[in-house]
Amino acid sequence: MDESYESDSAECLALLATDPSRCQELPHMRPACWDAMTFVMSELQEARPDAFNLERLDVDTWRWRNQLLGIEQEFVYGDDRTLPTDPLRFIAPQVQDDLVLLDQREGSLWADAGVVTAAADWSMRFDVGMSFLEIHGPVPRVHPAGVVDRAQEFLMRLQPGEAYRRTNWTMTVGRRLDTATETYPEWGPDRRLVLGQDIGTRLHLRVEVQHLVRLPSSGAVLFLIRTYLLPLQDIARVPAWRDRLAAVLAELPQDMADYKGIARYRHAAVDWLRSAA
Amino acid sequence: MTTLSPSALAPTRAPADRGALRLRVTDLHEAAPGIRSVTFVAADGGPLPGHPAGSHLVLTCGDRRNAYSLTGPGVAPESYTISVLLLPAGQGGSQFVHRLEVGDVVDADRPRSAFAPVSTARHHLLVAGGIGITPMLSHAREAVRWGRGFTLLYGHRAGAAAHLHELRQLCGDRLEEHPDREVFLARISQALATARLGTHLYVCGPAPLLDAVLQRAEQLGWPPERVHTERFSAADLDPGEPFVASLVRSGGQVVVPSGVSLLAALEGEGVRVPNMCRQGVCGECRVPVLAGLPLHRDLFLSEAERAAGDSVMCCVSRSTGPTLELDL
Numbered sequence: 001m002d003e004s005y006e007s008d009s010a011e012c013l014a015l016l017a018t019d020p021s022r023c024q025e026l027p028h029m030r031p032a033c034w035d036a037m038t039f040v041m042s043e044l045q046e047a048r049p050d051a052f053n054l055e056r057l058d059v060d061t062w063r064w065r066n067q068l069l070g071i072e073q074e075f076v077y078g079d080d081r082t083l084p085t086d087p088l089r090f091i092a093p094q095v096q097d098d099l100v101l102l103d104q105r106e107g108s109l110w111a112d113a114g115v116v117t118a119a120a121d122w123s124m125r126f127d128v129g130m131s132f133l134e135i136h137g138p139v140p141r142v143h144p145a146g147v148v149d150r151a152q153e154f155l156m157r158l159q160p161g162e163a164y165r166r167t168n169w170t171m172t173v174g175r176r177l178d179t180a181t182e183t184y185p186e187w188g189p190d191r192r193l194v195l196g197q198d199i200g201t202r203l204h205l206r207v208e209v210q211h212l213v214r215l216p217s218s219g220a221v222l223f224l225i226r227t228y229l230l231p232l233q234d235i236a237r238v239p240a241w242r243d244r245l246a247a248v249l250a251e252l253p254q255d256m257a258d259y260k261g262i263a264r265y266r267h268a269a270v271d272w273l274r275s276a277a
Numbered sequence: 278m279t280t281l282s283p284s285a286l287a288p289t290r291a292p293a294d295r296g297a298l299r300l301r302v303t304d305l306h307e308a309a310p311g312i313r314s315v316t317f318v319a320a321d322g323g324p325l326p327g328h329p330a331g332s333h334l335v336l337t338c339g340d341r342r343n344a345y346s347l348t349g350p351g352v353a354p355e356s357y358t359i360s361v362l363l364l365p366a367g368q369g370g371s372q373f374v375h376r377l378e379v380g381d382v383v384d385a386d387r388p389r390s391a392f393a394p395v396s397t398a399r400h401h402l403l404v405a406g407g408i409g410i411t412p413m414l415s416h417a418r419e420a421v422r423w424g425r426g427f428t429l430l431y432g433h434r435a436g437a438a439a440h441l442h443e444l445r446q447l448c449g450d451r452l453e454e455h456p457d458r459e460v461f462l463a464r465i466s467q468a469l470a471t472a473r474l475g476t477h478l479y480v481c482g483p484a485p486l487l488d489a490v491l492q493r494a495e496q497l498g499w500p501p502e503r504v505h506t507e508r509f510s511a512a513d514l515d516p517g518e519p520f521v522a523s524l525v526r527s528g529g530q531v532v533v534p535s536g537v538s539l540l541a542a543l544e545g546e547g548v549r550v551p552n553m554c555r556q557g558v559c560g561e562c563r564v565p566v567l568a569g570l571p572l573h574r575d576l577f578l579s580e581a582e583r584a585a586g587d588s589v590m591c592c593v594s595r596s597t598g599p600t601l602e603l604d605l
């Protein structure tokens with residue numbers, strides 16, 4: 001939760017209204033979606049008990065209150081008719097993370113549901129129903145070493161209540177959370193236009209904080225992705241960050257730079273960061 | 278594309294909220310002759326972790342740790358219930374449970390899931406023998422809640438069936454009761470032969486039943502990934518041939534007699550191996566194998582991992598040859 005909570009929520013709702021395909025769910029995922037919804041509610045309540053409250057009224061009847069967005073909703077667990085919309089779609093605008101649900105079966109994980117409004121050049125609509133290995137097909141340097149298999153093995157062993165956290169990064173031109181494949185025509189050309197004096201304000205480091213959680217009762221894995229954008233000029237204010245980012249960008253292998261979509265401007269970014277020293 | 282790319286290789290472990298549970302007994306009753314149902318709540322009155330259908334609870338029973346299926350609902354459970362058959366000649370776990378009294382406090386781990394329903398199954402064929410009904414109760418309840426198609430074939434001795442009343446109410450005509458063993462086996466064969474495409478099979482019961490069902494499923498060409506089994510205990514496994522475990526790193530040799538598990542033999546020599554369920558389901562006691570061919574008897578390793586033969590779940594698995602070289 002931070003100061004942009006309300007505006008992020010409004011942005012998510014607007015995006016879901018103009019492009020409902022940002023919310024994807026295969027039919028067998030409904031139990032996992034209910035599980036994810038109530039899991040997120042109880043996490044929100046734990047983080048900010050003053051703002052969020054999930055109360056059990058009876059065995060399967062619950063009441064959810066979100067004071068920040070003025071939402072109050074009573075629902076019966078598992079009964080779709082008691083929510084104004086599908087459970088995943090209901091909770092997604094109330095949390096600043098993108099949500100992806102992985103079903104586990106037949107020795108694999110499958111991305112079978114999700115609400116993604118801040119994708120970094122990928123698409124939930126395209127990925128829905130794909131296996132973990134298929135989704136990671138395009139990642140360079142990963143497959144030969146069996147690394148994706150190991151990551152999947154690792155995730156499949158998560159037991160209920162266990163959670164893991166990792167971060168991932170790339171760069172984005174402009175303060176733009178939504179760089180999904182669907183809107184590529186809007187943001188893609190920006191990748192070519194950044195160079196120049198305004199690089200410090202226009203080019204952003206995009207950091208994703210990802211949590212992976214085994215949901216308690218459906219056994220699905222919930223993948224939460226929270227995206228933060230920081231312009232180079234802010235990074236340059238902290239000498240240790242500035243030097244580290246310059247070094248990482250300079251040394252990044254070409255195939256990784258291509259994969260992250262930053263090949264065109266990464267050297268310009270390195271030069272800018274070094275001259276800001 | 279942002280998902281688990283390279284740095285997922287070294288994920289950082291967030292404080293995985295996995296502490297042990299303290300449970301207080303709130304209710305006890307005879308579910309059938311010799312079968313006792315025990316209901317627990319959290320000793321501190323707090324919430325209990327939820328769990329998928331088919332999960333088990335590892336209870337500390339005196340100096341033993343035993344896994345028991347949770348029979349109650351797994352969504353935000355207010356209590357946990359297990360049903361335990363008294364085995365007078367067993368290793369003490371069931372006797373411990375049968376001595377519990379209301380108000381007693383016991384230690385347990387968070388529920389673990391190793392026998393969960395497959396969400397994409399077109400139909401769930403549940404086969405239970407005797408006390409093997411316990412995980413099926415939670416499977417049936419979940420199937421009813423989500424409107425999933427299922428059939429439950431329950432074989433039991435007449436008058437000795439646990440949870441019958443509850444099952445009849447829950448399942449209606451989706452429950453078939455089979456007091457006659459031959460009829461039960463014939464009916465299973467028929468159900469396996471006529472199951473609609475996309476059906477998943479779940480079996481829990483005594484070893485002979487499990488073996489018969491698995492063999493039949495294999496004959497009929499059921500793909501292994503549609504077949505799910507749960508053995509109730511390692512006590513069900515045969516004692517096995519003796520062998521020698523050779524500890525390559527520390528240079529020791531440990532003799533593993535018939536009837537003693539590799540884990541117990543290692544512990545007897547003061548070699549500590551992390552473990553939990555001691556029945557081949559939790560995955561804690563995995564030991565790397567350097568040479569020799571493991572005889573896998575666990576329910577934890579995947580098909581591929583078994584074939585690789587480079588690790589063994591030492592609480593139940595043994596060696597096919599006279600020696601097994603371990604990276605210990």
Ligand code: FES
Pocket residue numbers: 551552553554555556557558559560561562563575577590591592593
């Ligand atoms: S201790 Fe659980 S698998 Fe061996």
